[in-house]
Amino acid sequence: MRTRYLVAFAQSHSDFRLPELQSISELHDFHIHLPDEPDTSRPFMVVELEDEKHAVILAKRCILIKSIYEFYAQGETYDEVHKMNRSNRHLWEKYIPNTSFKFNVTGFNHTIPQRRQRDVIENFAYMDFRGKIDMKNPEITMACFEEYECRQAPANGLPRKRCEDDGSFKEIFFGRLIVEGTARQLVGVFDVKKRAYFGNTSMEAEISLLMANQTLASPGKLIYDPFMGTGSMAYPIAYFGALVFGSDIDGRQMRGKGKPPGVIRAATQYGVASKIIDLCTFDVTHNPWRCGELFDAIITDPPYGVRAGAKRLGRKKELSEEKKALYFQHSQSPRPDDQPYIPPTKPYELSNLATDLVLLARYLLKPGGRLVFFLPTVTDEYQEVDIHTMMCEGMEVIANSLQDFGSWGRRLITIRKTSNNKYLPPAYRPVAGEAENAHVPAHRDFREKYFQGFNKDGDSLAA
Amino acid sequence: MVRLVTHNLLACHAKDCNTNNFPLVFQNVQLEIREAEFNPGFIQSFLPKIEWNALVKTAQELGDTSLPIDQPEMIDDELLKNLHHVLFEIHIVEGAMICPNCKHNYPISDGIPNMLLAEHEIA
Known part of the structure; x- marks a missing residue:
């Protein structure tokens, strides 16, 4: 059975991301199912894998992978995210009774003010995790990403501050951390x-x-x-x-x-x-x-x-x-x-x-x-x-x-x-007699x- | 560090030197034995590429007689170990390789052979 995973890429060499994923899956002889029209310019991608082990293999070997998450939800608004997350309850309900956890809220191209980070976390309260919050060694880490457009500084003005236009994100992604990429340290x-x-x-x-x-x-x-x-x-x-x-x-x-x-x-x-x-x-x-x-x-x-x-x-x-x-x-x-x-x-x-x-x-x-x-x-x-x-x-x-x-x-x-x-x-x-109008x-x-x-x-x- | 696996893949490539140009003959060699990681799978899969007679002959010239003259059909552990030693652990650090046909001298220094051809030897 295929499960969806959220891949967070390192912010470099975006054109090399897909070939690398495909090469490493070919090397280890497993399939990676990519979105129909993958947009490699974006830092997040939802892919399907047949086994969680495959995600670990990718994270160990791919230089451009920052981390991989079990995918729970995405959306352009938090309403969409929560709706999808609720419908995926079967994926996370096993963590409700007694699993220590922590929650990360991160902006891409953006810094989310601490206060709103807290609001975002509290809006996930319906998940009702009973385990204790552990910031150092949690059993699971939940992650919520807000992706912002990369905005150039206007020609005659100061660059945008990291926390300006808070909330005008392009898309939100939510999931549970499977593995941090370890190949980047190479x-x-x-x-x-x-x-x-x-x-x-x-x-x-x-x-x-x-x-x-x-x-x-x-x-x-x-x-x-x-x-x-x-x-x-x-x-x-x-x-x-x-x-x-x-x-x-x-x-x-x-x-x-x-x-x-x-x-x-x-x-x-x-x-x-x-x-x-x-x-x-x-x-x-x-x-x-x-x-x-x-x-x-x-x-x-x-x-x-x-x-x-x-x-x-x-x-x-x-x-x-x-x-x-x-x-x-x-x-x-x-x-x-x-x-x-x-x-x-x-x-x-x-x-x-x-x-x-x-x-x-x-x-x-x-x-x-x-x-x-x-x-x-x-x-x-x-x-x-x-x-x-x-x-x-x-x-x-x-x-x-x-x-x-x-x-x-x-x-x-x-x-x-x-x-x-x-x-x-x-x-x-050089090929003899190359046609005159050859490209x-x-x-x-x-x-x-x-x-x-x-x-x-x-x-x-x-x- | 020319190893015998490399030596077994190189032939004289001077212009018009097409017969009897392999194996190159070692001359004035200085050897070193360096331990290498044993990889039986690689040896087995690479064996079809190796010219057995050339390998045995060259190993003997360098004083290693661990390989049988005729290529055995069955490959046992001992043979694999001997092959490993001959192919990967014998290094030629200094000396030369001479073409048996045109006598071109390919000098080896610091383990790197110079296989460049002179002006009159390229087509």
Whole structure:
């Protein structure tokens, strides 16, 4: 039998809420029944679950869940709430005779004056709880939320005070606390500032945890990051029990200064060093993987050029025949005092990288495996179809969440390999003979667009 | 820390090096044994991906003869433990991996192999 639960979300990354709920329920193999038209911009959501245990699982693992309540009532007025609450008497009557309790009345985007909090509580007197009131260790906690619109400060005035317009709420929710979310504290545990090793492109803790949840990381899984960098996503994944492989074209990112390598030092700090199977230096477009279908998930934050651009092996400009001959001659008979050879690299354009990444994932993922990565987009130009320009047969987008930075943003894309077919590794070449009127995704040449301030009329740096 | 599970998944990928490019041969290696958490379920599910002959040959070259030459059909606890040790607990910290075919030298330092290709080795 399905029971309704009230989920209170943390006030951040609203676009990531549903994908996270769905991923964690899929990971633990239970169904979560969402409202028909879920509004993820709001902090409360009523969902249906088959078992209270499922609520506990969600609260333990979902970074964006603040707490979960057994749902008793909702309404735009208190009359509606009390009416509904009375009709749900069977849910709470067992607490009437002898259960210690406390009552919380909280405003969202608002502070309810203490006096009215008391009034609200007293209006629930018909529930007739006989147990004693215990503010410290109650057996049950009842919670009543008033949700207020987030009101911007008027252009020429002071911001609204937290207690202004008391009572003009949008909706009320009422329920009994099941479980407080415990995963949010991981955001502090993985705080980049407290990490033994990080770089200027390290991913912030909260987002890397959200990414880790999208990969369904759990013990017994093997997950690969082909743009490992300083390993930001590896730590949460390993913390959730999965084994991690990392590779990067630039080994210095993974090593840092000193020994052991930086990524290993940070992993040791989190107690997960043994979960980092190995780190390798190679260009993912010239990779040494012997076969495909190795990984349960691929997670990555490809460098897209705001801090550092993506690179691949090769030269921007081919060498002249003469120089090529010289190079070849030298590579055959190196001098004893040579520095270690560092091959030349060339830029790797973002839309090509994204297309290649999906093809690579199709080759390297086990059937049902997931590819989770960030794609930067230009807010004004983004269209749904942009994502489809990089898709291929056998792969399906299952989540697409925006982190908005104003004129640009990045989208966390989750793609599932739906096919059981075996695929060849990608050729890493732009598709030859691309149709002239083919859709050009807004993330093409993202780096150039970024540094031109996303000029709409295409004026370059002149503006 | 190149572990043998990694070694078993990597082949030489230089341009036109398509045959006899696996397994890479360890050279001048410095080993370390580090205990790892035993995960029999993972080993069993990953075993189909492992090239048995290459694994046994490489383990022997490194002085570990705990694995039978022919892949047994039945996997018992002892075999799982030995596999665990060979795949996850033997780390190559320094040295190199050499392609048996084109002789490309992939150096390992601080446990991180450098698998980058030179300019003339990429297609």
